[in-house]
Amino acid sequence: MHFSSCSLIVICLASVSAAAPATTAASPTATDVADVDAAQATAKTESPTSHVKGKAFDRYVSIWFENTDYDMAAADPNFAFFAKKGITLENLFAITHPSEPNYMAVAGGDNFGLDGDIFTQVPENISTVVDLLEDKRISWAMYEEDMPYTGYQGFSWVNQNNGANDYPERLTKIKNTTMFFEDPKANKLPQWMFITPNMTSDGHDTSVTVAGEWLKGFLTPLLDDPRFMQNTLVIITFDESETYTIQIVFYDHYSEISTVEANWGLHTLGR
Ligand SMILES: *[C@@H]1O[C@H](CO)[C@@H](O)[C@H](O)[C@H]1NC(C)=O
Ligand SMILES: *[C@@H]1O[C@H](CO)[C@@H](O)[C@H](O)[C@H]1NC(C)=O
Ligand SMILES: *[C@@H]1O[C@H](CO)[C@@H](O)[C@H](O)[C@H]1NC(C)=O
Helix, strand or coil, X not given: CCCCCCEEEEEECCCCCCCCCCCXXXXXXXXXXXXXXXXXXXXXXXXXXXXXXXCCCCEEEEEEECCCCHHHHHHCHHHHHHHHHCEEECCEECCCCCHHHHHHHHHHCCCCCCCCXXXXXXXXXXXXXXXXXXXXXXXXXXXXXXXXXXXXCCCCCCCCCCCCCCCHHHHCCEEEHHHHHHHHHHCCCCCEEEEECCXXXXXXXXXXXXXXXXHHHHHHHHHCCCCCCCCEEEEEEECCCCCCCCCCCCEECHHHHHHHHHHHCCCCCCC
C-alpha cells in the first residue's frame, strides 16, 4: 500500500460475485406501503462519531458493487479513473457465490455455511466486526441506498419484517444513503462505514457502466471534501464476479476485517 498525507484510496477489483436475491418479491400492497410510511415517521437514526487513531488510517469506507468480472471493471473508464488514484488489488477474490454469503463474510468473518440468497437473520449472539469496533469505541454506520427507513430489516420492501427488532440500538446506525448526505453537514460521519448502492447503481440489474457512473458521481466530490477525507481509506470492490468459474487465489473479503483489526488493534472474531 502507499499513502498520501490525508488520504489513501485502495481500489480492489474482486474477481468472484452474484445474483440478485431470488426475486420472490411481489409488488407492494397498500398495507405494506402504509407500514413503511408509518415506520419512516418514527424510525430513530443515530450518528455517533469517534476519533480513535488508527495505525494506517483513521476512517474506513467500503463501497460494494455487484456481479462484475475483473476485466469488465478494469476496462470501465470510471472505475479506471479511481484505480489511477489508488492501488489495484488484482488478487482480491470473493468468498463464494452468490451474493448473500459474501455480505455475511465481510461482516462476520464467515459465511456460516450459507450458499444462497434466502432471507436470513443471523442470531444476535453471533459476533461481527461491529462487536470488535464497539469494543474499541470506534463509530460505525451502514448506508444503504433507497432503504426505506433506518433500521429496516425486511428482505425487500414487500416482505418487511414487522416483528421485534433484534438489535434496536444498532439498527439506528443502519440507515439509507439519504442520511449519508445529512451526516457530513453536522460533521457526523463515523470512522467505519459500509456503503451499498441499490441494485440499479451497483450494476447488479444494470451494467458496470452504470455502476461506474454512479461511483463517479458519488465519490468524486467526496474526495475533495475535508469532512469525508480524514485520513480515509476507501475500498471499492464487487461482491463477486459475474463469471462463477473464475478461480480463487488471494486477498478475499475476510481481508477487510483483518485490515480493520490490524489498524485499530481490535480483537479477532476467532473464525
Ligand atoms: C447462541 O444462542 C443459541 C440459542 O440460545 C445457542 O444455541 C448458541 O450456541 C449460541 N451461540 C453462541 C455463539 O453463543
Ligand atoms: C431514509 O431514512 C429516513 C430515516 O428513517 C427516512 O425518514 C427517509 O424517509 C428515508 N428516505 C428514503 C428516500 O427512503
Ligand atoms: C437507485 O438509485 C439511483 C440513484 O442513485 C436512482 O436513479 C435509481 O432509480 C434507483 N433505482 C431504483 C430501482 O430505485
